[in-house]
Every structure is written in C-alpha cells, then in structure tokens.
Amino acid sequence: MIKLAVCVSGGGTNLQAIIDAIDNGTITNAQIAVVISNNPGAYALERAKQHGIEGICISPKEFETRDAFNDAFLKKLDSYQVDLVVLAGFLVVIPPQMIANYRNRIINIHPSLIPSFCGTGYYGLKVHEGVLSRGVKVTGATVHFVDEGTDTGPIILQKAVEVQQGDTPEVLQRRVMEQAEWKIMPQAIDLIANGKVTVEDGRVVISE
Ligand code: GAR
Numbered sequence: 001m002i003k004l005a006v007c008v009s010g011g012g013t014n015l016q017a018i019i020d021a022i023d024n025g026t027i028t029n030a031q032i033a034v035v036i037s038n039n040p041g042a043y044a045l046e047r048a049k050q051h052g053i054e055g056i057c058i059s060p061k062e063f064e065t066r067d068a069f070n071d072a073f074l075k076k077l078d079s080y081q082v083d084l085v086v087l088a089g090f091l092v093v094i095p096p097q098m099i100a101n102y103r104n105r106i107i108n109i110h111p112s113l114i115p116s117f118c119g120t121g122y123y124g125l126k127v128h129e130g131v132l133s134r135g136v137k138v139t140g141a142t143v144h145f146v147d148e149g150t151d152t153g154p155i156i157l158q159k160a161v162e163v164q165q166g167d168t169p170e171v172l173q174r175r176v177m178e179q180a181e182w183k184i185m186p187q188a189i190d191l192i193a194n195g196k197v198t199v200e201d202g203r204v205v206i207s208e
Helices: 013-023 043-050 066-079 096-101 125-134 169-193
Strands: 002-008 030-037 055-057 084-087 106-110 138-145 155-162 197-200 203-206
Touching: 002 013, 002 169, 013 030, 013 043, 013 169, 030 043, 030 169, 043 055, 066 096, 084 169, 106 169, 125 169, 138 169, 155 169, 155 203, 169 197
Parallel strands: 002 030, 002 084, 030 055, 084 106
Antiparallel strands: 106 138, 138 155, 197 203
C-alpha cells in the first residue's frame, strides 16, 4: 500500500475525485496520509476533514524568506514518509530540493493538453481563457511528473475534451474537470500504486 500526500490550494474537486476513487476501488493499493494546503481557507481541507484524513496548512506567508518556507515544507512532507506527492490544484512553486529528493515521485494535474497552454502564468481559469482566445477546438488535461521546469516533466496520461461554441472559461473548466481531470488523476495514481509506471529517457512507459 503506497502512502500519498495530496497538496491543494482551493476547492479540492480533484482531491475529492481521488478520495472517491479510493473508496470505490478505482484506485487500489494507495491511501492518503495527509492533505497539505498553503491556504487555510481552502475548501479542500474541509473535504479532508469530512473523510477523516489529516489536513495541515503551511503557507509561504508564515515565513520571512522563501528559503525558510522551502525548508519547513520539505521537513513537514518528509515527516509523513509518503511514496507519492500529488499536486491537485496546488499553486505554490515546488522547492528545487523537494523535486530532487522526490524525483519521479511528484505528479501534477494541468488543465490543458501539454505542451499547449502551460508554463508560467497558465493556471486555473487562465488556461481556459487562453484556449478560448486562441480558438482551438480541442483541449483537455494532463497528468505529469514534476521536474525543475513549469509543466515540463514526463507526461503520464492525457485526455482530450471538445471546446464548444459559446463556451465561457468557467463552462469549459467544468467540462475539462468532469471529462478529463477527475478521470486521469485517479487513473494515474492507480497505475503508479500498482507499479505500472516507469520513466525511461525522460518519457513515461506504462506496462500492462
Ligand atoms: C484544476 O483545474 C487543476 O487542473 C488546476 O487547478 C484546478 C484545481 O481545482 N491546476 C492548475 O492550473 C495547475 N497549473 P480543484 O481544487 O477543484 O481540484
């Protein structure tokens, strides 16, 4: 059984999808050890509480320097001895030391088909605004390992979603969540928990 830390900043619908997938057996061989938020008001913390999962808050705002936050965040995470760190709408830059220490053990969900509409400045609704202003007809979501770049790590799973005429950023965001994010995030965790994901030459290979 692998232990997960799920890092969140907001509503936590992806966290909820993971909790539900563990409960209904879509994810096997994994349990959530802790939910970590940078935002004390995140509804995701409430979701954790309702399911009897430990939730903690650690925010860069509580520290005088970024280095001090990075050290404290890494120490906190280490104390839970998790096998996999899941970034589920976590809007804090991951400390470089954490990326090095948890190489190929941190995954992130991004609400577009990487390498489109990703990188610095593309998060949350801004991604969907970018999609609509460019006028692409297909978007989607990506689960990837986290490396030193922004949204540049090895891609684990992607799912396409249609853009429809008249979409607003909010409507499109919801469709991408329902049709892609809440499916591929649990699926990726299940694959990793069952030893089916390896990284070879910077690319993910999934075994049957
Ligand atoms: C999700 O759409 C996720 O893909 C996005 O934030 C949202 C969090 O929603 N993440 C990013 O934009 C990361 N660059 P949630 O709190 O309801 O899961």
